[in-house]
Amino acid sequence: MADKEATVYIVDLGESMADCHNGRKESDLDFGMRYVWDKITTTVAASRKTWTVGVVGLNTEETNNAQDREGLEGYEHISVLQDIGPMTMSSLRELRSSIQPSYSSGGDAISAIVVAVSMIEEFTKKLKYHRKIILVTNGESPIDDDSSEEVAERLNDVNIELVVIGVDFDDPDYGFKEEDKSSLKAKNENILRKLVDQCKNGVFGTMAQAVEELAVPRIKPVRPFKAYDGPLTLGDPSKYESAISIHVERYFKTKRAVPPPASTVVIGPDYGVPSQSQTIDGDVEMGGTEFSGVKYMRSYKVNDPDAPGGKRDVDFDDLAKGYQYGRTVVPFSESDMSITKLETKKSFTILGFVPFSSYDPFINMGETGIIVAQKHNEQAELALSAFIHALHELESYAVARYVQKDLAQPQILLLKPNPGIEDEFECLYDVPLPFAEDVRSYQFPPLDKVLTVTGSILKEHRLLPSDDLKQAMSDFVDSMDLSNFGEDEEGKPAEYAPIDDSYNPVIHRINQAIRARAVDPEAPLEPPAEILLRYSKPPEKLIDKAKPDIEALIDAAEVKKVPAKAQGRRGRKEAVKPLSGLDVDSLLGERKRTNISMENSIPEFKQTLATATDDATVEKAVKQMGEIICKLIQDSFADLLYARAAENLLVMREELISLEFPALYNKFLTALKKSLLSGELNGDRREMWFKYIVGGHLGLITQSESGASEVTEEEAKAFAR
Structure with missing residues (x-):
């Protein structure tokens, strides 16, 4: 059964909370609510x-609490903003x-604690709950401490944890002290600190530390x-008496963490964000805004000459x-x-x-x-312990076939013994092993020698590193060592990136954005948060330390900067002129090409663009090439000519990027998509679009590919859908 928690947040909404300090x-108030909102959204x-x-x-x-309604004094200006109960997005927005x-x-903080205690007692009764009260205040309003000892005893009797987090409260352990503090605030701090000290479960801290710790991701307990x-089993107990059978239990030791999934909803026109983080199956009303769940419907059609429109529903x-x-x-x-499906039964059998x-960890x-x-099975514990120690003494792993349940896919597991010598815990760790189909073997040439076609071996070659380069690389690797680059609490060298401080930035960043x-x-x-980006780049101090070794490596490897790729000129390519200055085309009697044939479209298209003297010639060549591409698709039987059409389209794309005429290509591709998806090119040609054009990365030319393009990356991605 899940743990039960009842938490009441007491938020100081006094006039002084609207001021800015330090x-x-x-x-x-906004500074303190950063902590409260983070905790509440985590619960949601x-x-x-x-x-x-x-x-x-x-x-x-105003005043709204049970004690004041009963006529008790000292509970003025305290209001219950939300009764104890499950927190949802709707209640979160109402609370906001x-x-x-x-x-x-004029409200008293200790009286507010009494109100919270009564709320928890009434809600939890005598049931098993983890009870907590969190008080957020700046301590600028008067506090009556006459009943603080009685309140502390009541907190202890009900087993309620009291957490007091003050805005700009002094905290010697954290290293913060507010200068020029008012006498009222200093007095209130002492009262609240004394109250926390009297509680069995009490925490007193400053808000700056609490907000700073929010950046550290919280690991979800599992x-x-x-x-x-x-x-x-080892052997078949149903056939052989010598077979071994040990009753075991298998648990997950590590589990892949994934970001929270998103649900698709239709949002009302007068609102920007849905008010429920859940999948909506039907039309519902939430906070005055209508949301509709997205429903998918598919229809299947086949060609039928006798049916209306030539297609029939299936x-x-x-x-x-x-x-x-x-x-x-x-x-x-x-x-x-059903014949091809492997019929398996739940089992866990050792194969060898x-x-x-002989085992490689990779x-x-x-x-x-x-x-x-x-x-509670002593016989199984004794048998498994003997098996674990036998594997450890023989320095061997066990290989087992594992089927979690009937008809499940079988897995081959490697079982590693943990005899409990160091951590006093005996168990077997297992990891899945690949099947033969999962292994891909690739042959690479050796790194320390060059084999010639004649079979001779060369130890010195331009492709082989020299001794100076090897030494420079070795020094560089040593200088970038992170194993002891960190510091512990005493300032001594320690591990720079311990595993407990390494967080998945994708998961925790998405959670942060959702909250x-x-x-x-x-x-x-x-x-x-900085802690998510800490290990995304090497520390600057380490780079400065390794800078001489980096420069030595650059010199030894003769690293040179590659010049930027030259951008094509607007208009046409500059024709290559022979050294003699003669017009070779005129001497050979060849005329400049005006028409492009389907049989030799690619070289003729390139030749036409290479000799073009104006924009009109380029536009004419693109138009002819586009007609050839459409003709190939239209005349193709199934996908027989799709590859050829895609090759022509690729050449058109590359040439127009080089000439900086992306608008011509984008205009043609937009018209081609409409023709393909509407069936204008002799039937259903959607495969050409999705498999050959989108799959072949022949989409719109974007600004990153050509400076003359007006299409952004987002627009190109949307167009490719």
Whole structure:
């Protein structure tokens, strides 16, 4: 069962929270809410009904709490903004509109804590919950500490954790102290610190540290997932008495983390962002805005001369899978597919053993698992322990065939023994191994010698590194060593990039962006946290240290800058003139080409552009080449002439990029796409578009390819869909 949590946030909304202090451009309230919003949005993203949240406003203009309604004194200007319950995007947006600074300062922080305690007691009853109260304040409003000891005892009795985070509160451990602090704020800090010290579970800190720690990604705790529960066999116990069978359990040790998936919804015209992070199956009303789930519908048609329009609809049940074999499609029915499917049964069988020395770690594939004996089964524990120690003493791995459940795909696993000598935990670690079809062997020439066609071996060659180059490279690699470039708490050399501090920037950046959008859809996204970019580039100090070795390597390798690729001239290419200055075409009696034939289209197209003297000649040549491409597609039987048409299109594209006439190509390609998808070129020619043009990267010429183009990368990607 999932852990149950009940958390109440007490947010100071007093008049002083609207002010900015200590050089910040944002108010104390906005600064403190950065921490609160991050915590609440994390709860929303988890989407667990057992993680409940409540919010209490301190120093509000109105009063809304159960204690005040009962006639108790000292609970003025305290309002329950949200009762304890599951947090959703709708309630998050409603709460966001309530978090505004007021013109009041008459609320008492300890009374607000009492209100939060009562809320938690009423909601959780005597059930097992993790209870927490988080108070965010700048301490500028008076606090009555007469009942602080009684409040601390009540917190301890109910087992509630109290977290007080103050804006610009002093924190010697963090190294922050506010200068010129008012006497009222200093007094309130001491009262709250004393209250936290009296609690069994209490935390007191400054907001600057809390906001700084938000940049550190929070690792999601994952419960163990049992992937297999059954016998691990060596031999067949049903046939041989000497066979071994050990009842084991397999869990995931490592699991690939992925970013949260996106759902497609239709957004109402009067709103910019959907108010629910979930897939919507039907038309619903959320916060006054209508959203519709996207539904996909497919229709299948076949050619039928007798049907209206020449095509006839076909039901999905009448379709069969087909596999391409050469240029022929081989159909496969469901009955045929059932024959090809491997019928497996749940099993975990050891096939053999290999020594440590004969296995290369780079063969590992996929995620790691851990195998332990069945719980409360002493016989299985003893047998597995003996097996693990036997593998360890013989320095061998076991190779096993693993089928997680009936009809599942089999896997070949390598089992590594962990005898528990160092960590006192006996188990088997497993990793998937590749099948023969997964292995690709490539032959490369040796790096230390050159083999000539006559069979001789050359140790010195222009393609082989010299001794000076080898030494320079060795010095460069040594100078870029990161293993001990970091520093520990005592300033001693330590590992620069420990695995626990290395985070996936893609996953955590997306989560950061989602949380920011959930709180404020209009605000710009903040740049990625520094901790996510820390290891994306080498440290500057290390580069400065290695600079002499880098320069020595450049000199030894004779590295030279490659000149930038020359851009084509607007108009036509400059014709190559012979040294004699004679007009070779005139001497040979050849005229400048005006027409392009289909049989020799590519060389004639290039020749026409090479001798073009004006833009009209280029446009005429492009028009003729376009007609040839359309003719090839129209006359093609199936995809027989598609490759030839794509080759002509590639030549047209390259030549027009060189001449800086991208508009001509983009105009032709736009018309060609319309003709292909509408069936104007003798039937369904969509394969030519998606496989040969889009798949062959023959799309629109973008600004990055030609400075004369007006098409952006985003427009080109949208056009290719």
